[in-house]
Amino acid sequence: xxxVFTLAFRNLFHDRLRxxxxxxxxxxxxxxxxxxxxLYLGFGRMVTTMIDHASADLWIMPRGTKCFExxxxxxxxxxxxxxxxxxxxxxxPVVIGFADWRMSSGEMTPVFVIGSDLRYGGLEPWNLVEGRxxxxxxxxxxxxxxxxxxxxxxSGIGSTAEIREQPVRVAAVTNGIRSFTTTPFVFLDVxxxxxxxxxxxxxxxxxxxxxxxxxxxxxxxxEIVSNIADVEVLTPAEFRERSRKFWLFGTGAGAxxxxxxxxxxxxxxxxxxxxxxxxxxxxxxxxxTLRAIGSSKRYIYKVIVWQALLSAAIGFSIxxxxxxxxxxxxxxxxxxxxxxxxxxxxxxxxxVVMCVGSSIAxxxxxxxxxPATVFAR
Amino acid sequence: MTEPLLExxxxxxDLGSGAAKVAALKGVTLSLKGGELTxxxxxxxxxxxxxxSILGCMLRPTEGTVRICGHPTAGxxxxxxxxxxxxxxxxxxxxxxxxxxxxxxxxxxLALDVRGQPSRAARVMSRxxxxxxxLAHKTKAYPRELSGGEQQRVxxxxxxxxxxxxxxxxxxxxALDGENGRAIMKILAEIAGEQGHAVLxxxxxxxxxxxxxxxxxxxDGRITGEEPGGAKLPRLQ
Numbered sequence: 001x002x003x004v005f006t007l008a009f010r011n012l013f014h015d016r017l018r019x020x021x022x023x024x025x026x027x028x029x030x031x032x033x034x035x036x037x038x039l040y041l042g043f044g045r046m047v048t049t050m051i052d053h054a055s056a057d058l059w060i061m062p063r064g065t066k067c068f069e070x071x072x073x074x075x076x077x078x079x080x081x082x083x084x085x086x087x088x089x090x091x092x093p094v095v096i097g098f099a100d101w102r103m104s105s106g107e108m109t110p111v112f113v114i115g116s117d118l119r120y121g122g123l124e125p126w127n128l129v130e131g132r133x134x135x136x137x138x139x140x141x142x143x144x145x146x147x148x149x150x151x152x153x154x155s156g157i158g159s160t161a162e163i164r165e166q167p168v169r170v171a172a173v174t175n176g177i178r179s180f181t182t183t184p185f186v187f188l189d190v191x192x193x194x195x196x197x198x199x200x201x202x203x204x205x206x207x208x209x210x211x212x213x214x215x216x217x218x219x220x221x222x223e224i225v226s227n228i229a230d231v232e233v234l235t236p237a238e239f240r241e242r243s244r245k246f247w248l249f250g251t252g253a254g255a256x257x258x259x260x261x262x263x264x265x266x267x268x269x270x271x272x273x274x275x276x277x278x279x280x281x282x283x284x285x286x287x288x289t290l291r292a293i294g295s296s297k298r299y300i301y302k303v304i305v306w307q308a309l310l311s312a313a314i315g316f317s318i319x320x321x322x323x324x325x326x327x328x329x330x331x332x333x334x335x336x337x338x339x340x341x342x343x344x345x346x347x348x349x350x351x352v353v354m355c356v357g358s359s360i361a362x363x364x365x366x367x368x369x370x371p372a373t374v375f376a377r
Numbered sequence: 378m379t380e381p382l383l384e385x386x387x388x389x390x391d392l393g394s395g396a397a398k399v400a401a402l403k404g405v406t407l408s409l410k411g412g413e414l415t416x417x418x419x420x421x422x423x424x425x426x427x428x429x430s431i432l433g434c435m436l437r438p439t440e441g442t443v444r445i446c447g448h449p450t451a452g453x454x455x456x457x458x459x460x461x462x463x464x465x466x467x468x469x470x471x472x473x474x475x476x477x478x479x480x481x482x483x484x485x486x487l488a489l490d491v492r493g494q495p496s497r498a499a500r501v502m503s504r505x506x507x508x509x510x511x512l513a514h515k516t517k518a519y520p521r522e523l524s525g526g527e528q529q530r531v532x533x534x535x536x537x538x539x540x541x542x543x544x545x546x547x548x549x550x551x552a553l554d555g556e557n558g559r560a561i562m563k564i565l566a567e568i569a570g571e572q573g574h575a576v577l578x579x580x581x582x583x584x585x586x587x588x589x590x591x592x593x594x595x596x597d598g599r600i601t602g603e604e605p606g607g608a609k610l611p612r613l614q
Contacts, residue, residue, distance in 0.1 A: 003483060003490040003499075010478030289474040292435060293535070294463020295491035296456055371459075372435040374474055375426045375547050 004299065008306030011283055019311075022275040026315025027322065029268020030351055034323040036261035037347070038337030040254060042330075045338060046180035047247040048240040050114065054123045056092070056208035058221055059239050063230050066250065067243040069112070069181075071097060073203040078228045082207060085223045087215025092122030093204035095190050097197030098183070102162040103153030111152070111163065111186045112179060115193020122208040125187040130157050131172030136188055141171035147332075148184035163196040178334050180247075209233075265354060273358035276308060280362035284369065291371035300366050304359045312355035316348055323347075381408035381444075382465075382542045382575040383432055388441035390427050390598075401427040403598040404441070409543060409575035414566050414588060416606060417579045419595035425579045426547065428595065432577065433466055433545045434458040446542050463492050467536030467574075469546035469565075473528045475520040475535075481507055482516045485534045492539060506534035510564055526557030533564055537574070544568060546578045550585065562588040 012019055045052075050068050051059075060082060062072035079091045095115040100108050116123040118137050125133070125143040135141055142163075144152055154161060159170045163186070177185055194201060211220060221233045234242065248254030280287070287300050323339055330337045390402040402424045409415055409432075419425050430436040431443060434450055435458070443450045446465045450458060462468075467488070475484045485503035486496075494502070504516050510530040520528055529549060536544055546565060550558030566588045569576040578585065586592060589606025 002496065003486055006483065007476070007479065007487075010476075014478050285474065286476055289470075289476075290487070290491065291459065292433075292462070292468055292470075292474075293488050293491060294459050294461075294466070296459055299491050370435075371462075372430040374468075374470055375430060375435075 004302045005306055008303045008310060011279060011303070012307050012310050015279065015282070018275050018279060022272055022311050023315050023318065025271025025275065026268055026311060026351065026355065027319045029264045029271070029354070030316060030319035030347060031322050031326075032264030032267070033261045033350065034319060034339065034343075034347060035326060035337060036257045036264065037343055038323070038327065038339050039335065040248070040257045040261075041338040041340060041343060042336045043180060043253065043257070044244050044248060046178070046335060047243050049177070050123060051236055051240050051243060053126050054094075054208055054236070055121060055210070056236060057211040057215075057217060058209040058224070059234050059236065060091075060207040060209060060224060060228070060231050061205075061234065061239075063232050065232065065242075067246040068239070069096070071205075073199060073205060074207065074231055076202050076204045076207070078231065079204075079207055081227050082209060082224055085220055085227065087211050087220045088209055089212050090120050090208075090210040092117045092120040092208040092210070093190055094123050094206040094208055095193040095197060095199050095203075096205045097193070097199060099163050099186075099196045101152055101184070101186070102165070104160060105153055107153060109151055109153075110183050112181070112183045113163070113186050113188065113193050113197050115188050115190040115197075116208075117190045120210075125172060125174045125177065125185075127174045127176050129173050129175045131170075133172065135171035138171060140167050140169045140192075141188065142168045143172035143174055143187040144170055144184060145174045145177045147176070147178055151184055164198070166192075166195060168196075176332070180335055182334050265350065268351075269354050269358050272308070272311060272355050273361050276304065276311070276355075276359050276362045277365060279307065280304060280365050284365070285374070287366050288369045288371055288373050291369055292374045297367060300369075301363055304362050304366065305356055308355040308359040309352065312351045315355070316351040319347075319351070320344065380410070382411050382446055383407075383409040383577075384442075384444045385428075385432060385438075386442050388428070388431055388438045388443065390424075390431060390436065391439045392427070401598055402431070402438070405595070405598070405600055406441075407432075407593060407600065409577055411542065411573045411575050412569060413590045414569040414576040414578065414606070416585055416589040416592045417577060417595060418581055418583075418592055419601075420581065423596045424598040425581075425595055427598075429545055429547055429577070429579050432543075433468060434461045463488075463539070465542050467539065467541040467544045469529070469532050469536050469544065469549045471548040471551050473520070473525075473532045473552070475528055475531055477520050480517050480519055481512060481523070481531045481534075484520070484531055485538050488535045488539050494539075502538055503534070506538040507531065509537070510534045524557070525553050526560060529553060529557070529561050530564065533561065533568070537568055537572070542574060544574050544576045546576065548580055548582075549578060550580070550582060555584070558582075558584065 062074045076093050082091045099113050101111040102108050154170050224233045327339050385407045388405045392399050392401045431438050445461050482503045485506050486499045489499035507516050510533050512530050550561050568574050587607040592604050592606045594602040
């Protein structure tokens with residue numbers, strides 16, 4: 001083992017209390033950043049969950065649509081114009097909107113209705129745990145998520161309620177389709193969705209376009225834009241990005257999450273810098289001795305940077321374990337914290353940069369050492 | 378070996394500035410030859426430690442020149458001086474300055490590690506150096522497990538392990554009792570006599586006189602005299 005590493009290790013572990021303070025600082029900081037960034041990723045996924053699960057090659061939407069939940073409408077007659085374009089195999093209308101759900105007890109709660117043409121399956125419920133998709137074709141049939149049973153006052157298939165004073169009956173149950181707005185999703189046929197949301201006949205929120213395998217998506221998109229006025233045509237990836245940008249940056253939610261993460265980094269940097277600085281100060285005579293026996297400044301910097309890296313490794317390992325526990329705990333909540341491998345790598349690099357950056361104050365302190373002081377001590 | 382390994386000519390050093398400026402050294406000329414143990418003696422505040430710091434390339438003189446094994450220190454930057462120290466000078470300090478978290482072997486090995494010596498060879502050389510100072514059985518001991526005399530021996534092993542031409546020692550026996558002090562002086566005398574190093578010891582302890590080849594007196598920043606030491610007789614006994 002290189003002696004410079006041994007020295008750094010021993011310096012670090014020599015004062016256990018200070019080491020614990022350092023590690024707590026790093027763990028606190030990295031867990032805070034993990035939670036903020038995990039929320040950012042989780043939020044980013046939640047706001048695009050419908051786009052992710054829709055079966056479409058292109059989305060036709062009213063010009064200026066900001067996100068999936070945007071209430072703008074377009075004419076469904078455009079569907080036929082789109083179908084005339086070479087390469088288009090299906091154009092499926094989707095209707096969305098908020099509605100009031102009245103429980104059998106008489107209590108009301110808002111719901112978010114998602115209606116799709118069930119013959120083509122543009123945006124159907126997924127993760128079915130009870131019932132079948134086909135059952136949604138029946139009159140009054142709706143699918144709800146079991147997470148919201150209490151909110152909706154239902155207990156499973158066969159439960160009844162009212163939307164806009166029209167009777168509905170639970171015909172299918174999903175698991176884990178949660179809304180970041182906490183408003184329960186209700187899936188049903190597109191025509192009944194219009195009735196329940198007050199969308200006029202002949203209007204839809206979106207037209208989902210499916211293409212033949214050999215179709216040129218760019219050309220089809222261009223032709224749709226040329227042939228249909230006042231619409232935008234986006235790929236799923238583009239629509240995802242637009243929705244994410246709106247919710248994360250248009251609403252300030254993303255900025256708040258980043259601000260929290262930045263705060264974590266600042267707290268961590270200050271704590272690590274303070275403890276490394278005091279550790280260096282305590283070992284100043286040793287560093288002066290090293291200098292006196294001829295070590296280069298670089299050698300001493302290596303000792304300090306190794307101390308920082310060791311602190312980073314210990315702190316990050318503990319923070320990663322805590323982060324993993326938080327991910328498990330929040331997995332079934334409305335806003336799960338998501339940690340991707342890329343985020344994990346990013347957090348590790350952040351920890352290293354934070355700890356090494358924190359050692360600058362200590363390095364500056366060492367730079368001023370006068371080796372001749374060893375004679376005076 | 379008669380050519381001086383260390384040569385200081387007309388060295389002056391001012392400490393502080395303005396009204397607080399003090400002339401710590403005033404035109405000191407001194408040379409050290411290999412195989413010779415020199416005592417630098419003088420009262421407190423006479424400039425011993427300042428001269429030692431300049432000879433050890435830790436301080437730059439205000440005036441005069443210093444040559445270490447033929448290399449002039451004039452104009453050398455801090456890193457150049459550090460290079461001169463690690464290549465040519467070994468230090469022994471009054472309060473040992475061992476690293477409390479490192480074993481005796483690792484304390485000695487530090488002097489080689491700062492030179493970039495590979496670990497395995499450095500470990501062997503460190504154990505050999507410890508054996509030379511009579512600590513072959515304490516290689517794994519930590520400073521807290523060693524007596525003051527043993528700690529100073531580890532410090533001497535650290536000073537000689539890289540085989541520097543010059544050993545500079547600052548009151549190496551001041552923190553030790555008489556018996557340990559004599560043992561340490563015996564080792565330093567052997568290092569000078571048998572291994573051909575130039576050894577300079579700063580002290581105000583007259584009990585060290587019998588071990589010296591020559592004694593240089595300093596007072597008020599000036600060399601005030603030089604005389605032969607009482608060496609040759611007690612050495613190696």
